[in-house]
Amino acid sequence: MIPYATRIESMAETAAIVGGLFKSMTDPSIISFGGGAPAAEALPTELMGQLCQKIFAPGGRGVEALQYGPVPGVADLRRAVAEQLLRPKGVECDPANILIVSGGLEGIYLTCQAFINPGDVILVESPTFVHTVEIFDMVQAKCVAVQTDDDGLNMEALEAAIREHHPKMIYTIPTFQNPSGRTLSREKRERVAQLAEEYDVLVLEDDPYRDIRYSGEDLPPIKVFDQTDHVILANSFSKIFSPGSRLGYVLASPDVIEKLTHVKSATNSHTAMLPQLLCAEFFNGGYFPEHHARICGIYRQRRDTMLAAIDRCFPEGTKHTLPDGGLFTWAELPMGIDTTALLPKAVENHVAYVAGEGFFVERDGRGKNCMRLSFGANTPERIEDGIARLGDLLKSAL
Amino acid sequence: MIPYATRIESMAETAAIVGGLFKSMTDPSIISFGGGAPAAEALPTELMGQLCQKIFAPGGRGVEALQYGPVPGVADLRRAVAEQLLRPKGVECDPANILIVSGGLEGIYLTCQAFINPGDVILVESPTFVHTVEIFDMVQAKCVAVQTDDDGLNMEALEAAIREHHPKMIYTIPTFQNPSGRTLSREKRERVAQLAEEYDVLVLEDDPYRDIRYSGEDLPPIKVFDQTDHVILANSFSKIFSPGSRLGYVLASPDVIEKLTHVKSATNSHTAMLPQLLCAEFFNGGYFPEHHARICGIYRQRRDTMLAAIDRCFPEGTKHTLPDGGLFTWAELPMGIDTTALLPKAVENHVAYVAGEGFFVERDGRGKNCMRLSFGANTPERIEDGIARLGDLLKSAL
Numbered sequence: 139m140i141p142y143a144t145r146i147e148s149m150a151e152t153a154a155i156v157g158g159l160f161k162s163m164t165d166p167s168i169i170s171f172g173g174g175a176p177a178a179e180a181l182p183t184e185l186m187g188q189l190c191q192k193i194f195a196p197g198g199r200g201v202e203a204l205q206y207g208p209v210p211g212v213a214d215l216r217r218a219v220a221e222q223l224l225r226p227k228g229v230e231c232d233p234a235n236i237l238i239v240s241g242g243l244e245g246i247y248l249t250c251q252a253f254i255n256p257g258d259v260i261l262v263e264s265p266t267f268v269h270t271v272e273i274f275d276m277v278q279a280k281c282v283a284v285q286t287d288d289d290g291l292n293m294e295a296l297e298a299a300i301r302e303h304h305p306k307m308i309y310t311i312p313t314f315q316n317p318s319g320r321t322l323s324r325e326k327r328e329r330v331a332q333l334a335e336e337y338d339v340l341v342l343e344d345d346p347y348r349d350i351r352y353s354g355e356d357l358p359p360i361k362v363f364d365q366t367d368h369v370i371l372a373n374s375f376s377k378i379f380s381p382g383s384r385l386g387y388v389l390a391s392p393d394v395i396e397k398l399t400h401v402k403s404a405t406n407s408h409t410a411m412l413p414q415l416l417c418a419e420f421f422n423g424g425y426f427p428e429h430h431a432r433i434c435g436i437y438r439q440r441r442d443t444m445l446a447a448i449d450r451c452f453p454e455g456t457k458h459t460l461p462d463g464g465l466f467t468w469a470e471l472p473m474g475i476d477t478t479a480l481l482p483k484a485v486e487n488h489v490a491y492v493a494g495e496g497f498f499v500e501r502d503g504r505g506k507n508c509m510r511l512s513f514g515a516n517t518p519e520r521i522e523d524g525i526a527r528l529g530d531l532l533k534s535a536l
Numbered sequence: 537m538i539p540y541a542t543r544i545e546s547m548a549e550t551a552a553i554v555g556g557l558f559k560s561m562t563d564p565s566i567i568s569f570g571g572g573a574p575a576a577e578a579l580p581t582e583l584m585g586q587l588c589q590k591i592f593a594p595g596g597r598g599v600e601a602l603q604y605g606p607v608p609g610v611a612d613l614r615r616a617v618a619e620q621l622l623r624p625k626g627v628e629c630d631p632a633n634i635l636i637v638s639g640g641l642e643g644i645y646l647t648c649q650a651f652i653n654p655g656d657v658i659l660v661e662s663p664t665f666v667h668t669v670e671i672f673d674m675v676q677a678k679c680v681a682v683q684t685d686d687d688g689l690n691m692e693a694l695e696a697a698i699r700e701h702h703p704k705m706i707y708t709i710p711t712f713q714n715p716s717g718r719t720l721s722r723e724k725r726e727r728v729a730q731l732a733e734e735y736d737v738l739v740l741e742d743d744p745y746r747d748i749r750y751s752g753e754d755l756p757p758i759k760v761f762d763q764t765d766h767v768i769l770a771n772s773f774s775k776i777f778s779p780g781s782r783l784g785y786v787l788a789s790p791d792v793i794e795k796l797t798h799v800k801s802a803t804n805s806h807t808a809m810l811p812q813l814l815c816a817e818f819f820n821g822g823y824f825p826e827h828h829a830r831i832c833g834i835y836r837q838r839r840d841t842m843l844a845a846i847d848r849c850f851p852e853g854t855k856h857t858l859p860d861g862g863l864f865t866w867a868e869l870p871m872g873i874d875t876t877a878l879l880p881k882a883v884e885n886h887v888a889y890v891a892g893e894g895f896f897v898e899r900d901g902r903g904k905n906c907m908r909l910s911f912g913a914n915t916p917e918r919i920e921d922g923i924a925r926l927g928d929l930l931k932s933a934l
Contacts, residue, residue, distance in 0.1 A: 140704070140738050140766070143653045143675075146795055153798040173604070181602040187592025194585025204579040204778035206571070240638060240782075244804040251674070255541045272802040276649070277541075306538070340538050368538070380602035382809030384638075397544055400551040404670040406642040410808040411780030 145276050152272040155496040169524035170490040171511040174465050180433040181380055189419045203412040209403050211238025212414040218421035219387050228362045234392050237399060240409045242346045242374025242386035246270050249342055249370050250277045251401045258306040261299050263291055265497035265505055267316040281499040290322030293329050300337045307340040312360055314347035314464025317497045317510035321462060324357050331363035346374035351463035352438035367391040375417055378430060383413035437514060443521045444513040451529025453536055465514035470507060475535055477509045484531055489524045543674050550670040553894040567922035568888040569909040572863050578831040579778055587817045601810040607801050609636025610812040616819035617785050626760045632790050635797060638807045640744045640772025640784035644668050647740055647768050648675045649799045656704040659697050661689055663895030663903055665714040679897040688720030691727050698735045705738040710758055712745035712862025715895045715908035719860060722755050729761035744772035749861035750836035765789045773815055781811035835912060841919045842911040849927025851934055863912035868905060873933055875907045885929055887922045
C-alpha cells in the first residue's frame with residue numbers, strides 16, 4: 139500500500155462533511171433543503187437545446203466546441219463577463235482581467251494554489267462554506283474563524299485576527315453568504331478593502347449569489363474599493379445559468395491572471411468548450427435579462443414561503459436570517475437541539491437539511507443547534523410541507 | 537504585491553515551455569506540426585449536433601445536463617468506460633474503479649495531489665511530455681529522467697534509477713509516446729508492473745493514444761499485469777472523441793478512487809455534465825466503432841504521408857521513429873542543427889513544429905537537434921508542403 143500525500147490526511151475530516159452534504163439529494167421522496175442546487179424550473183433547458191442547434195448548425199461553432207481551446211477561456215465569454223456582469227457593478231476591467239474556470243469553486247482552488255503555502259493562515263467567516271474549507275485543507279492552510287454579525291464579518295474581530303495571525307488571505311462570501319444568507323454592509327466592504335491594503339493581506343471575494351437578489355439595495359463588490367490589487371473576485375455561473383456546466387470566472391490583475399492560467403493549464407488544460415460557447419451565446423444573444431427576472435421571481439416566492447413557514451412551524455425561540463437573495467437561510471434553534479443527531483430522524487420523516495456544525499472551522503461544537511436550509515430546489519408546496527414536518531420533529535425533540 | 541506560493545516559482549520554467557507549445561497553432565497561414573490537436577475532420581461534429589437534440593428533447597436528459605451531478609462522474613459513462621474501453625483490453629474492472637475527470641491531464645493532476653509530497657521523486661521517460669512535467673513541478677516533485685530505447689523505457693536504467701532515487705512514482709506513456717511516438721514492448725510492460733511491486737513504487741500509466749492504432753499488434757495496458765494495485769491508469773477522450781469536451785478517466789482501486797474523488801471535489805466539484813452525457817450517448821448509442829474506423833483511416837494516411845515526406849525531404853543522417861499509432865513522430869536531425877533557434881525562421885516560412893529540448897527534464901541541452909512533429913491536424917497535401925519547406929530550411933541550416 140503506497141502512502142497518500144500528507145494533504146490527503148489534512149482533507150479527511152472536511153471531505154467526510156462535504157460528502158455528507160450531497161446525500162439525500164437524489165431521493166425524490168425526500169424533501170431536501172440540503173444542497174444548494176437551483177430549481178430544475180430555474181434552468182434554461184429549452185433555450186440550451188436551441189443554442190446547441192445553433193452551435194452545431196452548418197457554419198456554426200461546432201468544431202470550436204469540440205476542439206482544444208484557449209487556456210484563459212473563450213474570448214467572447216470573457217468579454218461578456220467584463221461588459222455585462224462586472225462593469226455594470228462599477229468594476230473597472232477588461233477581458234485580460236478575466237479567467238474562465240470550471241465552476242466558481244475552481245477559481246478559489248486556483249487562487250489557493252497560486253498563493254497559499256502549507257501553514258499559511260486564511261481568515262474565514264464563522265460560519266463559512268465547508269466546501270471551500272476542503273480546498274484550504276488541501277493546500278494545508280490553517281483556517282482561523284472570525285466572528286460575524288447580522289451584516290457580516292465583525293470589523294474589530296477581523297482587524298484583531300489580522301494582527302494576531304498575520305494571515306495570507308481573508309476569505310469572504312459577502313453577499314447572501316453560504317451558509318448564513320447574511321450580507322456584508324457597504325461600509326464594511328470598503329473597510330475590508332482598506333484593511334487588506336493596510337496589512338498587505340489578500341482578499342478572496344467569493345460572490346456566487348450576488349446576481350440573484352430579490353429585495354434590498356444592490357451593493358458594490360469589495361473589489362470596487364480595491365485600489366491596490368489586494369482583492370481577487372471569484373464568481374460562478376451556477377446560480378444564474380447552470381451548475382452542471384461547471385463555469386465560473388476569476389477577476390484579478392493581469393499578472394495574477396497569468397499565474398492562475400499556469401495553474402489552470404497544469405490542472406486540466408482549459409475549461410470545457412461547449413458549456414463555454416453555450417454560456418457566451420446565452421449572454422451575447424441577450425437571453426440573460428429575461429431569464430434572470432424569471433428565476434428571481436421563482437426564488438423570491440420560495441424564500442418568502444420558507445421564512446413564513448419557519449415562523450409558523452418551528453419551536454419558539456428559533457431565530458433565522460432574512461436573506462435579500464441567494465438560496466439559504468440559517469436557523470438557530472433553541473439550545474439543546476442537536477441538528478447533527480436529529481438528521482437521520484428527519485430523513486426517516488422524508489425531509490433533510492444540512493446540520494450547522496460542519497460550517498464552523500472552530501470544530502468546538504459550535505453550530506450544533508443550527509441548520510442551513512435551502513429554499514431553492516423545492517416548490518412552495520413542498521417547502522410548506524417539509525418545514526411543517528421539520529417543525530414537528532424539532533418540537534418533539536425539545 | 538503579495539508573494540505567490542513557492543510552487544509557482546517551481547512551475548515558471550515549464551509553464552513558459554508549455555505556453556510556447558500552443559503558439560502558431562491558430563494562424564491558418566502556418567502549417568503547424570506543433571500541437572497535438574486532432575484533425576477537425578476527425579471530430580464527430582455533425583453527430584454531436586444530433587445527440588444534443590436528443591438530450592434536450594422533451595423527456596430527454598436536459599435537466600441532468602444542466603444540474604449538479606455526481607462527483608465521480610455520470611454512471612452510464614463510467615459503465616461505458618469499464619465495459620467498452622477497458623474490459624476488451626483484459627483489464628478487470630467495474631464502474632467503482634472509474635473516476636470521470638476533466639481531461640486526461642486532470643487524471644494525472646489528481647493522482648499527483650493524492651500521492652506526491654514536495655521533494656518526492658518521479659521517474660519520467662527521456663524525453664517525456666512537458667505538459668505533465670508542469671503538474672509535477674506544481675506538486676514540487678523532483679523529476680529524474682530514465683533512458684529510453686526504441687521500445688520504450690530501458691529496463692536496466694529503470695531499475696538502477698529506482699534503487700538510486702527511491703521514487704514515489706514512475707510516469708510512463710507506454711503507447712505511441714508523446715513526444716517520441718515509441719511503444720513499450722509487451723515484455724517491458726510486464727516487467728514495469730513487476731518492478732513496481734518489488735520496489736513498492738506507484739506507476740502512473742498515461743495512455744491517451746492507445747486507441748488510435750494504425751498498424752502492428754495491440755498490446756495490453758501495464759495495468760493488466762498489476763496484481764497489487766501499484767498501477768493507476770489515466771486516459772483521455774481527447775483523441776477518440778473530442779479534446780474540447782475535456783473528458784478523461786482514471787482507473788484505480790476503489791480506495792484510490794475515493795481519495796481522488798476528494799481531490800476532484802476540492803478542485804472543481806465534478807466534470808461538466810453536458811460533455812459527459814454526449815460522450816455517454818456516443819458510446820452507448822453504438823457510434824464509436826464506425827467513428828473509430830474513420831479517424832484511424834484519416835490518421836494512418838497522414839502518418840504514412842509524413843514519414844515518406846521526411847525520408848524524401850529531410851537532410852541525410854536524419855532519424856525518425858515509426859509510430860504504429862498516435863499523432864507524433866520524433867525526428868533526430870544531424871548534430872549542429874538547433875531546433876529551438878531555428879523555430880522563428882520556420883514560422884517565417886509558414887511552418888511550425890515543437891523543438892525537442894523542452895521534452896527533456898535533464899535540461900542539459902539534450903534534444904537540441906530534435907523536433908516533435910504531429911501528423912494529426914493537417915491534410916496530406918499540407919503535410920507534403922510543410923515537410924518540404926522544413927526540409928529546405930534544415931538543409932540550408934547545415
